[in-house]
Amino acid sequence: MNTHTKLVAFSKEQPARLLSLYLNAQGIQVEYSKLESDYAHGVMLFDSADLEKAKAIAEEFVLDPNNAKYQSAAWDSGESVQLASDSSFAVDNFLLALIRTPFTAGILVTCIVIYCLAMIGINGPYSWLQIEPLADLAKNWQWWRLLGPALIHFSAMHIAFNLLWWWMLGKQLEHTFGTSCLVLLFGFSALISNVAQLLITGPSFGGLSGVVYALVGCVWWLGWLKPSWGISLPKPMVGFLLVWLLVGYLDVLPVNMANTAHTAGLICGCVFAWLLVSRANNSISR
Incomplete structure (x- = not known):
């Protein structure tokens, strides 16, 4: 039985995979999973004890998914994940970042x-x-x-x-x-x-x-x-x-x-x- 906790979900695969790689690089064990829902790409957390720290990192990622540190973590793991351009997503995140x-x-x-x-x-x-x-x-x-x-x-x-x-x-x-x-x-x-x-x-x-x-x-x-x-x-x-x-x-x-x-x-x-x-x-x- 899968007891993993869903940390966050995205409508696209790339951000879910990029966040997963970064969290694992920070010592928080997660895995990418395809979900049966509108937001079909999830990041699943292994240990609920890491939930608060993982949530904080996920919130920071949503504000600035193009930050170089995420791609750097992907490269360090031997992968490269390119985020697809999405103008409405970018505008929403820019406005949210202005407020935050x-x-x-x-x-x-x-x-x-x-x-x-x-x-x-x-x-x-x-x-x-x-x-x-x-x-x-x-x-x-x-x-x-x-x-x-x-x-x-x-x-x-x-x-x-x-x-x-x-x-x-x-x-x-x-x-x-x-x-x-x-x-x-x-x-x-x-x-x-x-x-x-x-x-x-x-x-x-x-x-x-x-x-x-x-x-x-x-x-x-x-x-x-x-x-x-x-x-x-x-x-x-x-x-x-x-x-x-x-x-x-x-x-x-x-x-x-x-x-x-x-x-x-x-x-x-x-x-x-x-x-x-x-x-x-x-x-x-x-």
Whole structure:
């Protein structure tokens, strides 16, 4: 007699198989099963003791089934599962992700609005957010400018690159650890990376990339320090971003890179990940 518990079901086979591979990679024993129902493709859980953890992973998967970590787990198991495109499914999940991760969505929308306003000649937000020398800030007390550069961008490629990574990594962290955690990481990394860049090159810079590198560092180190949490970046992606960081220092690109902000942000993210893991370990030991 089959006593397996149905964890979740899908109308298509590919997501059910992909989630099954990922759960098994996380040490949660499941199997794919074809069901006799409208949602005909199920993920069956072997041990009910894993139900809560498996549900949390399944909910995260439904929000972002195209996250690279799922395909990475499939590759590690020797398989590759390509999700079929489904525009209505994608739109529904995007809207759900916007609701479930309000801070990630808020920063995304804010950056887009500020950039679009600048494109039509409304530069007020740029001048209001541009960072100034610390001596000037000590006189005018406009300390918000220390965070401001994270919200302004200067080209379509600049904003597209930053917001793609922000959306992919930010919503993963916010969904897992909560909005307050992502707010803290954003504030911490934006402040440190912007001040570091200001001290090295002066006030003429902007972009979310310092924060993005903090997200990269945080997710990268969480995958290394606490793999059981299921948060990680595939090694090729980490390698690409570290090489991109190095290329910026070589000064061979046609644009000026905020290299100091990138490096400081990366370090902030690694430190933040270490603090998260240390706090969790201390809570367990008490």
